[in-house]
Amino acid sequence: MTPFNFALLAFVIDLAIKIAALIIIPKGRKPTAAMAWILAIFFIPYLGLLFFFLLGSPKLPKKRLEKQVKINEMIAASVPNVDLVSDRSAWPHWLENITRMNQNLGAVPMVSGNTARLIDDYNGGFIQMAAEIDTATTFVHVEYFIVSCDASTQPFFSALENAVKRGVTVRVLADHLSSRKVPGSKETFALLDRIGVKWAYMLPVMPFKGKYQRPDLRNHRKLVVVDGRVAYMGSQNLIDRTYNSPKNIKRGLLWQELITRVEGPVVSGINAIFLSDWYAETDELIENERVVVTDIAASSGSDALDCQVVPSGPGYEGENNLQLFLGLLHSAQKKVIITSPYFVPNEAMLYAIIAARKRGLEVQLFVSAIGDQGPVFHAQRSYYSPLLEAGVEIWRYPAPYILHAKHLSIDDDVAVIGSSNMDIRSFLLDMEISMLVYGTSFVDEMRAVEAHYREIGSQLTLEEWNKEPWQSTALDGLARLTSALE
Numbered sequence: 001m002t003p004f005n006f007a008l009l010a011f012v013i014d015l016a017i018k019i020a021a022l023i024i025i026p027k028g029r030k031p032t033a034a035m036a037w038i039l040a041i042f043f044i045p046y047l048g049l050l051f052f053f054l055l056g057s058p059k060l061p062k063k064r065l066e067k068q069v070k071i072n073e074m075i076a077a078s079v080p081n082v083d084l085v086s087d088r089s090a091w092p093h094w095l096e097n098i099t100r101m102n103q104n105l106g107a108v109p110m111v112s113g114n115t116a117r118l119i120d121d122y123n124g125g126f127i128q129m130a131a132e133i134d135t136a137t138t139f140v141h142v143e144y145f146i147v148s149c150d151a152s153t154q155p156f157f158s159a160l161e162n163a164v165k166r167g168v169t170v171r172v173l174a175d176h177l178s179s180r181k182v183p184g185s186k187e188t189f190a191l192l193d194r195i196g197v198k199w200a201y202m203l204p205v206m207p208f209k210g211k212y213q214r215p216d217l218r219n220h221r222k223l224v225v226v227d228g229r230v231a232y233m234g235s236q237n238l239i240d241r242t243y244n245s246p247k248n249i250k251r252g253l254l255w256q257e258l259i260t261r262v263e264g265p266v267v268s269g270i271n272a273i274f275l276s277d278w279y280a281e282t283d284e285l286i287e288n289e290r291v292v293v294t295d296i297a298a299s300s301g302s303d304a305l306d307c308q309v310v311p312s313g314p315g316y317e318g319e320n321n322l323q324l325f326l327g328l329l330h331s332a333q334k335k336v337i338i339t340s341p342y343f344v345p346n347e348a349m350l351y352a353i354i355a356a357r358k359r360g361l362e363v364q365l366f367v368s369a370i371g372d373q374g375p376v377f378h379a380q381r382s383y384y385s386p387l388l389e390a391g392v393e394i395w396r397y398p399a400p401y402i403l404h405a406k407h408l409s410i411d412d413d414v415a416v417i418g419s420s421n422m423d424i425r426s427f428l429l430d431m432e433i434s435m436l437v438y439g440t441s442f443v444d445e446m447r448a449v450e451a452h453y454r455e456i457g458s459q460l461t462l463e464e465w466n467k468e469p470w471q472s473t474a475l476d477g478l479a480r481l482t483s484a485l486e
């Protein structure tokens with residue numbers, strides 16, 4: 001082939017790729033994501049096309065999607081046809097519609113009679129969960145994005161071992177890629193085998209074993225259930241506060257988290273999420289460890305809470321967590337306080353936050369002063385200008401800590417806590433679990449946590465932000481463009 005013919009062939013192939021991209025990519029994809037993919041393919045056609053084939057579909061395999069339909073049916077069928085809320089009279093007028101939307105999206109109802117307490121002590125959380133596991137008599141369910149046995153988590157693993165010795169069934173789910181990449185992963189799962197824990201990887205990427213899906217679709221949930229009577233959930237992974245990463249240790253980075261201990265009927269929903277994920281990964285339906293919501297004693301105390309579990313992820317047709325957050329932002333009447341380590345909102349969320357401020361609400365955003373993931377951190381920074389110009393208060397948690405907590409509080413009596421960040425990845429690509437809570441006692445606890453963030457943090461002003469060097473803001477803008485590659 002002559003050089004001219006080769007160049008002509010390359011031109012024709014390049015043109016064909018670009019024309020095909022214009023036809024195929026926009027179909028069923030959000031305009032921002034479609035534009036980002038088209039730009040990538042136009043500027044780096046062959047590499048962009050390769051990444052599109054690897055990462056361009058945010059859908060799970062057909063078999064997994066069929067399982068998700070069955071999972072939703074199972075959860076819905078396990079809910080008795082009775083009203084599980086004792087008193088709606090004190091609710092804000094808009095809350096019932098939000099809970100109905102959540103149930104339609106995720107099949108889990110709002111239930112009364114729960115108690116919940118917040119835990120922001122990193123290692124103390126492991127010790128408390130280990131003590132809880134020591135009381136188990138029937139089963140322990142553990143599900144984490146990252147599972148690692150190290151000096152910090154050793155008490156937790158020792159409790160699992162002792163539970164197995166007592167005859168308690170212990171099951172562990174761990175996200176495959178995220179758990180395998182941390183130091184000591186082989187030793188961790190060898191330990192689980194040795195002590196008799198039943199475990200499985202979530203969303204395994206093992207093409208040679210017939211297990212493959214888009215590699216950046218991950219299960220990001222974090223939960224522990226003991227005997228179906230008490231549960232823990234929130235932002236914290238099962239790993240040391242440094243994530244045992246040499247680069248984190250070199251920088252002195254430490255993760256700051258927030259989890260909640262929950263008792264009451266809502267634990268049945270958290271347990272149902274675990275059993276659903278176990279079934280999705282193992283094809284095993286575990287009926288004898290299923291807990292019916294009406295079988296769990298409800299609290300009638302003054303601090304009893306109404307709670308609803310909201311699962312989300314690529315297996316659901318709607319972006320359940322995004323719709324929950326948007327519903328709350330648009331419904332808030334006085335105050336909105338957001339805590340998110342990776343804050344990369346889509347347009348709908350950005351406008352909802354700005355609109356809340358324009359309606360006269362107090363709006364605050366808590367983020368880290370430094371980042372552990374460069375592209376995400378710079379994408380996050382690109383949103384500071386419009387938020388500050390609208391009057392949103394931005395508070396930065398000080399170095400060397402990474403504020404990894406994920407929660408949202410609305411007015412004086414509604415909150416959300418869970419594993420979901422407020423970014424495109426959590427909305428579309430990751431499986432998440434959130435809990436909607438109605439109750440002033442819980443929100444008061446969250447307000448105390450937020451007050452501590454303000455006490456040790458620093459407020460970013462528009463004047464200060466406008467002094468940022470152009471090189472940084474240019475990098476922020478570039479990161480914002482690439483963040484839309486879903």
